[in-house]
Amino acid sequence: MLISCVHGRDRRHLRQIGKRDLVAAVRFGTKTPGMPCRRTGATRWKYTFANIVYITDATSTREITSYVLPLSIAPVPLSQSDTLNHLLLKVRLSDDPSLCSSHTVLVVDMSGSMRTSDVDSFKTRADAVYATLALDFIGAQLDQAMLRGTDVVSLIEMRQDATIVFEREPITNHLFNMLLDHSTHSNPYSHGNYINAFRAAQSLFEEDMCNDTCALMLLFLSDGKPSDSIARGSNSSVQSMIDIEIKSMALDFGTRLTxxxxxxxxDEDFSVLNEMAKTATGAGCNGIFLKSDSCAVALSKSISRLTSSLSVTRTRLSSLGHAGFRGQLREVEKESFEKDLDQLSSSGWNVYKRGVQKCCWNPMIGDWDYFDLKEPVAGFAVRKKSFGEGAERIVFQLVDFNKDHHILGKNRWVAKDSRFVHDDESKKMEFHQVFCETQMKAGDLAKAFNVELATRGGCKVFPRIRFLDCFVYVFLDEDDIESGLLVEKMLDQTKYKKWNGNDGSVDGLAHLPETVNLEELFDNLKITHVGGGSSERNSAPRALGSTMRITDRFASAAVNPSSIMARNYADFPQAFSHWTYFHSKRQFLVCDLQGCLDMNVIPPVFEFTDPAIHFSGNSKGGKRKFGRTDRGKYGIADFFKTHKCNDICRVLGLPSDND
Incomplete structure (x- = not known):
């Protein structure tokens, strides 16, 4: 019979080893001599089975102790050129932080409690943390081609003081090996002071202040409450001081910070960690709290979830070309879309009739034209609750009304406003200005496209492409402050659709990340590549002229217009985006085409809104010509990665970008 001593039972409980595992180890495991008892010299046996080591007395019936063998993680074999290329990449990204697409600061609690051995397959909690970060944060992103090659990581170890272990290291297999090597000689000790770690993290993020397209994440991992002490008589608490640090970072970085x-x-108190995430969310960034107990599998899932969140932010910023307003999110309730709005009620509407004017952007003078309302319009009303939102805008229903407060006309409008609180209304008007300028430019290109397609195709029933007219209602709010709302026609929400995005996505075709080799990445970053094939698997924005999935040129192909009409209306938006690039002599590409196809008119009409225009002449880090969604040559390259020429492209004689 197998007897467990008190120490043995405690160790099994601590290390999550079941009694059945111990019995199996004695029956089926490999038996070898163990180290004799240091106090008495008594014989002991060592049984190894299923990654578990079990120590017994000389009779193999009394349990002395047990432990799980540590998981062995092998480093990735690298050549000297691999290491040198990593160093060259680090120098380039450190010299110009604006090139970075993401920066993650890892804060790892290395206080004395992290020596505890209660994690299956690992000697200590610290070992489990470092192995999981290497495998599930670094390794998984490399294996899944989630990276652009310009993603960097910094590491802080939290004890009584905060130690910056490394700073802005590119995510490569070299970093994977660095993390594994560091874990072998870094030992937990002392206390775990949170505030010093936060201040160190904030100093690491300082270089990211001016790079609006860099996604940021502070990954804070601890096994207990903070050890910080506050001087007697102080009105502050540890939690309040931590809140100040988080709010400061949220103010600097807004929605691009997780x-x-x-x-x-x-069974530890993680209320402070939970409050940290809540404070982050309330301050306008993304806060996530996850509890993993003492389980490596749960820790792996937690790190994977945070990695996915970082990836989503990185993709959003790449798509938008900016970080969004740095500040507090507006708190607006939501409601479902109301088709029939016949009456105004003070409970459901904000009503405006003081100082109301209609403003239209005039590109000839580069300023707004102001117009008084024309009878019978006496004012407008906006629903208090929004029915939709995007990364930057909240969308409300809007109606005009007459002097008797009766809703006018059958036409309905939508009002678009910023998702963020703006202290300066002039900033909001700049926000509306960029929208109007971009939509008007896209509208001019659409008119030229319609003419050329009708001329070349010899068919007057080709669908037309139009962009909605937009204007701004300026008005005095309840505090007599002049404000403005962007207004345009209401589209049929049941038919609303996005045909392509500004990140290369196409309706029906997901824009999957591609693996770009290191030579291509270095070409983009203007780094001299060291020879010798690299094992790195990084994904980066492709430069124009690289291989793209575009069909060959069909300028001379004979295409039957009637057969085109019978095939796929979705070809027209894709061809329009392609056409805008070559019509503008490779300066502009209009994309992010979304709206409705009106089949009740002849010819059918695509009514689009809120497009993006990529301008190839944008300088890195400079002002974007068409605002925040203008991703320049990177956006153009992403379009051509997924674009496949169709019959409309062939009618228009469009070449691929390689020609």
Whole structure:
């Protein structure tokens, strides 16, 4: 009979080893001599089975102790050129932080409690954390081609003081090996002071202040409450001081910052970590708290979730070309879309009739034209609750009314406003100005496209492409402050559709990340590549002229217009985006085409709104000609990665960008 001593039972409980595992180890495991008892010299046996080591007395019936063998993670074999290329990439990204697409600061609690051995397959909690970060944060992103090649990581170890272990290291297999090597000689000790770690993290993020397209994540991992002490008589608490640090970072970085906190221990108080995530969310960035107990599998899932969140932010910023307003999110309730709005009621509407004027952007003078309302319009009303939102805008229903407060006409409007609180209304008007300028430019290109397609195709029933007219209602709010709302025609929400995005996505075809080799990445970053094939698998924005999935040129092909009409209306938006690039002599590409196809008119009409225009002449880090969604040559390259020429492209004689 197998007897467990008190120490043995405690160790099994701590290390999550079941009694059945111990019995199996004695029956089926490999038996070898163990180290004799240091106190008495008594014989001991060592049984190894299923990654578990079990120590017994000389009779093999009394349990002395047990432990799980540590998981062995092998480093990635690298050549000297691999290492040198990593260093060259780090120098380039450090010299110009604006090139970075993401920066993650890892804060790892290395206080004395992280020596605890209660994680299956690992000697200590610290070992489990470092192995999981290497495998599930670094390795998984490399394996899944989630990276652009310009993603960097910094590491802080939290004890009584905060130690910056490394700073802005590119995510490569070299970094994977660095993390594994560091874990072998870094030992937990002392206390875990949160505030010093936060201040160190904030100093690391300082270089990202001016790079609006860089996604940021603070990944804060601890096995307990903070050890910080506050001087007697102070009105502050540790929690309040931490809140100040988080709010400061949120003010600087807004929605591009994710604060992810992980509690990694069983039956510990993680209220501070939870509050940290709540404070981050309330301050306008993304806060996520996850509890992993003392389980490596749960820790792996937590890190994977935070990695996915970072990837979403990185994709959004790449798509938008900016970070969004740095500040507090507006708190607006939502409601479902109301088709029939016949009456105004003070409970459901904000009503405006003081100082109301209609403003239209005039590109000839580069300023707004102001017009008084024309009878019978006496004012307008906006629903208090929004029915939709995007990354930057909240969308409301809007109606005009007469002097008797009766809703006018059958036409309905939508009002678009910023998702963020603006202290300066002039900034909001700049926000509306960019929208109007971009939509008007796209509208001019659409008119030229319609003419050329009708001329070349010899068919007057080709669908037309139009962009909605837009204007701004300026008005005095309840505090007599002049404000403005962007207004345009209401489209049929049941038929609303996006045909392509500004990140290369196409309706029906997901824009999957591509693996770009290191030579191509270095070409983009103007780094001299060191020879010798690299094992790195990084994904980066492709430069124009690289291989793209575009069909060959069909300028001379004979295409039957009637057969085109019978095939796929979705070809027209894709061909329009392609056409805008070559019609503008490779300066502009209009994309992010969304709206409705009106089949009730002849010819059918695509009514689009809120497009993006990529301008190839944008300088890195400079002002974007068409605002925040203008991704320049990177956006153009992403379009051509997924574009496949169709019959409309062939009618228009459009070449691929390689020609």
């Amino acid at each position: 604060v992810g906190t992980i509690g990694f221990a069983k």
